[in-house]
Amino acid sequence: MNSMYFTEEHQLFRKSLQDFLKKEVVPHIDKWEKTGTIERFIWKKFGDMGFFGINYPEAYGGMDLDLFYTVIFLEELQKINSGGFAAAMWAHAYLAMTHLNKEGSHDIKEKYLAPSITGDKIGCLCITEPFGGSDVAGMRTTAIKQGDRYVINGSKTFITNGIYSDYLIVAAKTDPDAGHNGMSIFVMDRDTPGISSTKLDKLGWRASDTGEIAFDNVTIPADQLMGEEGKGFPYIMQHFALERLIMGINAHARAEFALEYAVQYMSERTAFGRTIDKFQALRHKVADYYTEMEISKEFNYSVAHRLNKGEYVVKEATMSKLHATKMADEIIYGCLQFLGGYGYMEDYPLARMLRDSRLGPIGGGTSEILREIIAKMVIDKKDYKPST
Template identity: 45%
Template sequence: MSVDSIYFSPDVEAFRTRTRRFLRGHVTPHLQEWESQRRIPRDIWRLFAEEGLLGLHYPRAYGGRELSFFHSVAYLEELGRLGNGGFRGAMSVHSYMATTYLQMAGDHCQKLKYLKPAVQGEMIAALAITEPQAGSDVSGIRCAARTQGDRYVIRGSKAFVTNGLNADFLVAAVRTGDGEGPGGISLFVVDARAPGVTRTPVEKLGWHCSDTASVEFDDVVVEADQLLGRKNAGFLLIMKAFQLERIAAALLAIGETDCALELARTYANERRVFGSAITGHQVVRHRLAELMSHTEAARQLAYHAAWLHSQGKLAMSQCAMAKLRATELAVEAAGQCLQLFGGHGYLAEAPIAQLFRDTRLVTIAGGTSEIMREIIAESEL
């Protein structure tokens, strides 16, 4: 972990310890129940708010704590260490994706109306960018808003919206300009219960406790003051916010890899074959040693990207590298650790089996690994 790290002060390490204790005490005992129920109780957002975890990096004027970004780094790693993709997805989308746009582009009134209640756990936020035919290609968005006096009327579809059913509001990317391409995209805050908004749950391979929805906007009327930032300037905001989203994805994936390795180490020390623990076999010891080494390399890459972000630098390539390496490793580690469990690891209720299911999404969400490679190639070659 972060022993004698140049990135973490004693204060941040103490925060990490408190956060780990909080998560293990208030979240871990309930995760299997929430998985089977396919939902996270709304009370959890309020509980997290009471602990101050929903606004670590946001201004105090809007309920935040204005802590260093490495407090968020520690929190995201610990969230990943829970080993539940759906839970960590729901909480991170709320605090590090959807509400990010309010902080970046919202005016004071918008922040008081939406950001502050979200930080206080009174409202749940969702981000609606992806569409059935527009995923990583944000410039291909078709969901459109036409003007109607001093209002806008939104029509179109959004896909794979995390928190889509629970959300009180959605930050939605829609086309407000003529033609195609990145130039005509704007962001709006949309009341999730507004007339014309239809939310339909979708069933997934993993991430079961996270409510994911398809969202239809059927002539949804929004006021002009629900526009975030300038009209037709949404694409640049999305590209900037993607930097934080990809750092978060990398840190969460590293936490999940830590969880997989912890499960594998415990099992390998307890499981006896031919009279000795399987950690006595070189093939097992070396497999775990290699995964631990790759994890530390990915961790330091993610920390460096996080440091660049904390310094206000536009580090698109480094963020893409961190996400690519950490998420690909999470998938590999979950698979290799499951192999060590043998048949026990293939049981549906096994924690390592859930990690195996859940980590598969991390190389897709927030920009696929293929897109990350393209970003790196365009920046570095």
């Protein structure tokens, strides 16, 4: 463990999390992967252990710890080999709850953030639309104010926790003619009349409930607006830095897990009278893969360190996701090859890992979009600013 970033307390936290996951989560993973439903009891257990409150204020039940506890949380979730389970946990804790914490009023935090920390409520973040994808500013969902209420119409898709969550954080246009300046953020209960959802069938992340959500004249009180009206776009952009870094950290962690598994397998698998980790062609592949993974991990740690200090790391976090997710896909593909025919079998972990990893370059902004964002900053000298 890198002592530049991790203290003895971090190490103790990692060990307790590993023990918890091994005892409470791993025995259920195969069932959840098959059913596509994560049972509610595990959310409460995560809450009881304080895992959802790592970065949140003590006033609402959190622990207000530094970002490297989150790094550990993310890394260890990747090493139980269920990208869907991991996504359900971090989408709740760092997508939905981040908006509650940053934009929610005290009353909203009392009603939604506090029970989210204890695991009594599950949240989802609804930004992506069927016709929008990475084009956040082009969203069509509207929230029109009528007196002391807003009426929401539209749809969202690819929403993690989109079926079983208790509340939704929803981005919508409060001024449809104002482009990205007309967007706002709302929180609403799942059982609000007019909200319906459809479960999506995915290549990977099969344990998580990914949904398409429709809003048909959904009426909510005006006090369920979060932050200022019209500031939704900068709020979303500001939090994208954390989301992209999370996906970068996830990527280096699953690549590391794949390599550890493959190297162990190679030390036991024999061919032509010796273990296959003695063949130079395979040894040098492993050397290349470990080098790529370690470089990515160190970069991600440095970005996490800067974000923890309050720096605005949108460029670096975008680079993290772009590079790490590509790296993870290539390494996991290669590790599956090391296993030969066994790598293609569902009884071995690489088949699921390959499917789960493939979402990395798509979710949270496709690699193509990320390259354009980086190009704008590097070539066009565009200076993205945090929301004030």
